[in-house]
Amino acid sequence: MAFMAAVVIGAVVLAFCIPLAVFVRSVAYDRAIDNADLEARSLAAELSMVNSAAAVERLLLLADGAADTTPATVYLRNGQIFGRLRGTPGAVPRIVRVGVSAETAMPGGDRGVWEPVRKPSAAAAVLVRVPSSLLTKGVTREWLLLFGGGLLLVLIAIALADWMGRFIVRPISDLEAVTRQLSIGDLERRVVPGGPYEVTEVGRAVNELADRIDSLLASARMTGADLGHRLRTPLTAMRLNIESLGDSTARAALAKDFDVLEAAVNRLILETREPPAPPSHADLAGATRDRMSFWAVLAKSQNRPFGLEAPTRRVEVGLDKAELEAAIDALVSNIFAHTPEGTAFRVGLRQSTGGSAV
Numbered sequence: 001m002a003f004m005a006a007v008v009i010g011a012v013v014l015a016f017c018i019p020l021a022v023f024v025r026s027v028a029y030d031r032a033i034d035n036a037d038l039e040a041r042s043l044a045a046e047l048s049m050v051n052s053a054a055a056v057e058r059l060l061l062l063a064d065g066a067a068d069t070t071p072a073t074v075y076l077r078n079g080q081i082f083g084r085l086r087g088t089p090g091a092v093p094r095i096v097r098v099g100v101s102a103e104t105a106m107p108g109g110d111r112g113v114w115e116p117v118r119k120p121s122a123a124a125a126v127l128v129r130v131p132s133s134l135l136t137k138g139v140t141r142e143w144l145l146l147f148g149g150g151l152l153l154v155l156i157a158i159a160l161a162d163w164m165g166r167f168i169v170r171p172i173s174d175l176e177a178v179t180r181q182l183s184i185g186d187l188e189r190r191v192v193p194g195g196p197y198e199v200t201e202v203g204r205a206v207n208e209l210a211d212r213i214d215s216l217l218a219s220a221r222m223t224g225a226d227l228g229h230r231l232r233t234p235l236t237a238m239r240l241n242i243e244s245l246g247d248s249t250a251r252a253a254l255a256k257d258f259d260v261l262e263a264a265v266n267r268l269i270l271e272t273r274e275p276p277a278p279p280s281h282a283d284l285a286g287a288t289r290d291r292m293s294f295w296a297v298l299a300k301s302q303n304r305p306f307g308l309e310a311p312t313r314r315v316e317v318g319l320d321k322a323e324l325e326a327a328i329d330a331l332v333s334n335i336f337a338h339t340p341e342g343t344a345f346r347v348g349l350r351q352s353t354g355g356s357a358v
Contacts, residue, residue: 114126
């Protein structure tokens with residue numbers, strides 16, 4: 001559930017964050033270009049009323065002092081250039097000469113905003129240079145906030161999904177453990193109901209079933225005790241009658257049959273009183289992993305590469321754990337006894353379609 005929450009919420013966050021990141025960068029770019037365009041237009045409007053080169057230079061110095069991050073360059077009609085920076089074009093582009101504003105690329109990733117001086121004056125055009133750092137100013141911080149917030153949402157979703165998964169799985173795991181103990185004869189175990197409503201109801205039903213089984217077993221034991229009391233009195237009377245017979249041959253034959261009957265009755269009473277023996281079964285996958293951890297020490301000391309392939313889930317078989325471990329030990333010990341040191345081996349456990357394990 002946590003993995004699915006991470007995938008789904010992560011995909012949703014990316015679907016929103018990537019377009020927003022592009023939009024943030026576009027806004028920062030447009031803001032820098034618009035400010036430069038405003039500066040170029042203002043300077044061009046002031047230069048349209050100036051007819052001397054000295055006045056042009058003075059206005060340019062004032063403009064650069066007010067906007068030190070976006071230096072300006074003024075092209076005069078006589079070919080002279082004021083405020084020329086490294087990489088600034090040596091001539092006004094044709095489109096600007098005909099009176100159209102323009103934007104051009106400049107060295108180092110900078111951008112140039114051109115504004116023509118439309119009224120007759122000493123200046124012909126204004127170029128405002130926008131540094132590349134200004135084009136992305138604040139973008140990194142906004143991206144960090146944007147993707148950091150998205151990552152936080154993903155982490156919150158993972159935590160909530162993990163909590164929900166544990167809220168559902170833990171009661172089911174407890175229920176599975178209790179029912180397994182009940183199946184092997186530990187009838188004192190009970191479930192502590194918890195989790196979702198349905199799981200809680202199943203836990204209560206399992207507890208009621210265990211109580212019912214306890215009640216039936218207690219009733220069976222009481223019946224066995226009462227059966228012994230009821231049967232032993234007539235059996236004693238029958239033995240006395242048999243021993244009082246005068247015919248020794250008939251008495252011996254009847255006594256032999258009576259002994260068989262009495263032994264059968266005693267066995268029946270004993271089986272009725274005793275609780276049923278739990279069925280023998282164990283986890284073959286768990287036993288395989290446990291024994292391989294034991295044999296791994298010897299394998300490493302003999303430089304034997306080895307592998308283990310066993311399911312993580314339980315593989316129930318009709319043997320107890322001691323018998324399983326003995327069988328696995330006998331199988332693995334053959335490798336060490338009949339192959340030279342350094343021989344690699346692999347122990348694999350798989351389940352067939354019929355339910356058996358190999």
